[in-house]
Amino acid sequence: MLENVQYLIRPEKEEEKTRLKAEQEKLAALQMKLKEHKVPVLVLFEGWGSAGKGTLIGEVIHNIDPRFFKVATFTTRTEEEKRYPFLHRYFATIPEAGKFRFLDSGWMDEVTKGVIEKELDEAEYKKRIESIRRFERSLTDNGYVVLKFFLHISEKEQKKRLDGLEESKDTKWRVGKFDRYQNKHYDECAAVYEKYFEDTITPTAPWYIIDAKSRKWAELQILETMNQAIETALQNASLSVPIPQNSFPLAKCEKLADISLKDKSLTEEEYREKLQSLQAELKELHNRLYKKRIPVIIAYEGWDAAGKGGNIKRITESLDPRGFEVHPIASPEPHEKARHFLWRFWTRLPKTGHIAIFDRTWYGRVMVERLEGFCSENDWKRAYNEINEFEKELHDGGAVIIKFWVQIDKDTQLERFTERQNTPEKQWKITDEDWRNREKWDQYEEAVNEMIAKTNTVYAPWHILESVDKKYARIKALQIVVEELKKVL
């Protein structure tokens, strides 16, 4: 591909100048429309060492209001970054609605370097490619413009540039070890890049190979591509996108209505006894997973007043406070709403050896956001798959994922609501919204049934906690957590 890439034909100097000016003005005008239509743009600059990534980003941003873009540079992962899944640092830097994010190399660079340096074997490479394809698709599905540029120069040109940089002591530091390696093994590297392009060219996030020998000409190619892509995105802003078919193994599950809540209770004595022994066991397991550096994600969903808070407490009581965090999830704040709906979860993931407990989760997308119309039908229908993909990433990254649905019946909820209303210290726990949600019980039940059926993957299955007797639910939760952790320890 690199060898035979069909470049556009470079125009004459005068024409180039005119066209460049026109595109620069166009971009300046388009940024306002992006802001107005709340479209986020992610621009990835990859390319050969010394192909001019930094310089070209510098040229492009001249045409954009500094408040509307940010630039990020990725280098070798720090020790801290290594403790999160592969996509974590990339997901964390996606732009907000209406803004640009320019990346000076990113996931392509990391993966291809891994291959060249023989740190990624074939199987791992494939896994990375899958992650990347899903990541990019999930962004474009959610209205992101994703632009991928590869700045291409020839072996000879690269050598010339590296030599030039090394001549002056002011620029010498810019030539890294890998740049020289790349140049010496140009063909071998090119083959890795070509393979990568083939593996990651998609209709919604294609690759653009840019002839980067001349800066001006490279800038023109980039601006024309960017402007065109942005215009297309603006036209398509309200279009729905295809809903991918689920491709993950699902386990069978019951409907909520078929789950018996009867006889799921414990005496106070049984409860105390089991609580103590399970908590002791969990404490010990927490220690071991800390040492083995396994990240754990525990997700709680359930009816209002089902007893999530008390259930979580029985888990955390036995954990070393330095090794876990509870994330209460409310409606998203403005800066969260302005990004992909999974962003606020990606940025709250536990590092290796830590436990993150989510009190309400990303499943809000297919429950409250669906029922209250906070997102489009296309959005929530797509979300089942996006969620399965998200959890697959976590699973592949070595995480244990435990998902709880805390189940009660409608009468029990009424009892608890009424008790909360009548007990002064508990009144803060009950709001008008809870009563309003209760009125939609049947709609919610339908949504929950669909949600569980579609996201009950074998690598991250749902566990139902029958919680008419809270003691029973707590013990069951502890048992499941202990069991799941034992599997990996």
Added chain:
Amino acid sequence: MLENVQYLIRPEKEEEKTRLKAEQEKLAALQMKLKEHKVPVLVLFEGWGSAGKGTLIGEVIHNIDPRFFKVATFTTRTEEEKRYPFLHRYFATIPEAGKFRFLDSGWMDEVTKGVIEKELDEAEYKKRIESIRRFERSLTDNGYVVLKFFLHISEKEQKKRLDGLEESKDTKWRVGKFDRYQNKHYDECAAVYEKYFEDTITPTAPWYIIDAKSRKWAELQILETMNQAIETALQNASLSVPIPQNSFPLAKCEKLADISLKDKSLTEEEYREKLQSLQAELKELHNRLYKKRIPVIIAYEGWDAAGKGGNIKRITESLDPRGFEVHPIASPEPHEKARHFLWRFWTRLPKTGHIAIFDRTWYGRVMVERLEGFCSENDWKRAYNEINEFEKELHDGGAVIIKFWVQIDKDTQLERFTERQNTPEKQWKITDEDWRNREKWDQYEEAVNEMIAKTNTVYAPWHILESVDKKYARIKALQIVVEELKKVL
């Protein structure tokens, strides 16, 4: 102090048990009040190695809803953390209103270890102490409860515990090199700690030395202290606090009305010429400060429509996009409003070698927040000093701070507002709020005069950019930036 510390007298077993239960219940009840009154609580656990910090944090949080607290552990700074000012990582972890943050050692540990390991000399130690005193005071002034516990055990007890831990291979890893060092040089370390206590005991954030030989008794001491402190804080929640006198050297400055805006203009030709040469110079300086790892903060304030955006653009045009970030500052989001007003700036600081440009700043506290009543009079009156302290921290951390006030007169603003209103592509730049602010011009002018007079420190002085002719203001800004950078390069 450690030697002669007057502990409370440990009660009999039965009494201890009763009191412990009472305090646990009290804390559980108080957390609701904290939430209601939006009081944040920062609890710092320091102490000898193996004194039981982790265990005791674990006991205390049993009584708190997991959604209301977070725990953080600080260890040796990573390379990344070293690129920010000393207080950065601590300021970043302060709790939100109504929530607890427990720290498993923090700034005391870092500073005393620095002294013990001879990495901090006397002068640096003093600087750290000053930073810490200001930090803690600024938190308590802003309604934070700051609790500092030191878990104390004897040399003998420590030795016994370390030996015990090392006996089992499951716990051996918990004994660090420094723990052993501490035990071997117990008296020497104790002297450093005692000096630290003396230096950082303050009326609003005193030290509590906890007899940590018995876990139960330690827990009781901690809970009693915490509960009492929280109750006091709740009673004082609406009290004003003393406004510290400015203790930083101020430079003289003019009132806005006395600044002549006449004859501050450039011809197009002069502008082009100077722009080009200054931008080239700045570009080169940016490179050098990147290599010298100096952080730079450029703060923009000014009248609406004074030309901040265009001015910033002329700066950023010459910068390497990988080395700067522009932070547009709007009204704070909920999670920002729930913390100290400087938190959102502390978390946006540039790392060494980078430039952060703030389009509006922390000075909002003494302008819009003051005039619109978004904070109390006591709050904004205190803020001048808090801001001077903040900038002092940055300055002491090696940062260059450049503050611009972009000045125009009232007529010029009207002209520009009208033009914006009448130009379709510029309409987004003008809102009803701008017109409302304009009506308060005189009040703002008074506030700005006071602000400049009180924060015109010699280490972070204000620069006025006369911007009736925007070209003039841009060149002046560039000249000042170049000049200030040259001073440190």
